[in-house]
Amino acid sequence: KNEVEQSPQNLTAQEGEFITINCSYSVGISALHWLQQHPGGGIVSLFMLSSGKKKHGRLIATINIQEKHSSLHITASHPRDSAVYICAVTYAGGTSYGKLTFGQGTILTVHP
Amino acid sequence: KAGVTQTPRYLIKTRGQQVTLSCSPISGHRSVSWYQQTPGQGLQFLFEYFSETQRNKGNFPGRFSGRQFSNSRSEMNVSTLELGDSALYLCASSLDIHYGYTFGSGTRLTVV
Numbered sequence: 013k014n015e016v017e018q019s020p021q022n023l024t025a026q027e028g029e030f031i032t033i034n035c036s037y038s039v040g041i042s043a044l045h046w047l048q049q050h051p052g053g054g055i056v057s058l059f060m061l062s063s064g065k066k067k068h069g070r071l072i073a074t075i076n077i078q079e080k081h082s083s084l085h086i087t088a089s090h091p092r093d094s095a096v097y098i099c100a101v102t103y104a105g106g107t108s109y110g111k112l113t114f115g116q117g118t119i120l121t122v123h124p
Numbered sequence: 125k126a127g128v129t130q131t132p133r134y135l136i137k138t139r140g141q142q143v144t145l146s147c148s149p150i151s152g153h154r155s156v157s158w159y160q161q162t163p164g165q166g167l168q169f170l171f172e173y174f175s176e177t178q179r180n181k182g183n184f185p186g187r188f189s190g191r192q193f194s195n196s197r198s199e200m201n202v203s204t205l206e207l208g209d210s211a212l213y214l215c216a217s218s219l220d221i222h223y224g225y226t227f228g229s230g231t232r233l234t235v236v
Contacts (some may be wrong), residue, residue: 042221042222043222043223043224047227052229053161053212053214053229053230053232054227054228054229054230055214055216055225055227055230056227057224057225057227058173060223060225074230092211098167100167102221105180108180108221109155109172109179109180109221110155110156110157110169110171110173110179110180110216110221111157111169111171111172111175111180111182112157112159112169112216112220112225113169114166114167114168116166
């Protein structure tokens with residue numbers, strides 16, 4: 013079982029729909045990251061969270077530390093949002109240096 | 125400001141050869157971490173360097189090695205290449221563990 017679980021693995025939406033991607037992790041963390049990867053491979057860091065909620069444009073990320081769960085929301089989705097969204101965590105302590113542990117990713121396709 | 129630069133972008137090598145990949149971090153970032161992405165295993169942590177010292181290492185064989193120079197540029201080396209080493213290799217730079225990561229575009233290595 014992966015330490016970081018994402019759902020759904022695949023998501024198809026129509027332009028304008030509200031989208032939610034979920035991430036659960038099994039042990040305490042120091043931070044959770046939401047990443048976006050487009051075809052071609054480059055990864056963009058969207059959010060880094062240790063508590064609460066962050067918003068950037070149409071993207072909102074929330075985290076519930078007690079429940080070990082985070083969500084990424086996309087409001088008014090657009091075809092350019094089509095990408096793979098990856099949840100990753102860093103654990104506390106010296107062994108965490110630079111080490112991201114990744115979920116398996118959610119493939120999002122938004123149709124016009 | 126310039127992003128994280130990885131060279132080369134694409135590489136084809138023969139089984140048994142060795143390869144060196146380069147990563148130039150964002151100016152001022154002293155932490156560089158490396159990741160391997162394959163369709164079967166997803167994204168996995170290789171190692172992390174900070175101020176020329178390896179602080180953390182993932183679960184990869186000794187054929188995978190790296191180093192960091194005084195200007196924070198980092199290289200990773202894979203010796204005795206195997207077909208299974210074909211992957212996208214990504215590096216990310218950061219000020220340190222409590223800060224977010226900026227990823228490079230990756231080097232796509234194909235071993236034939």
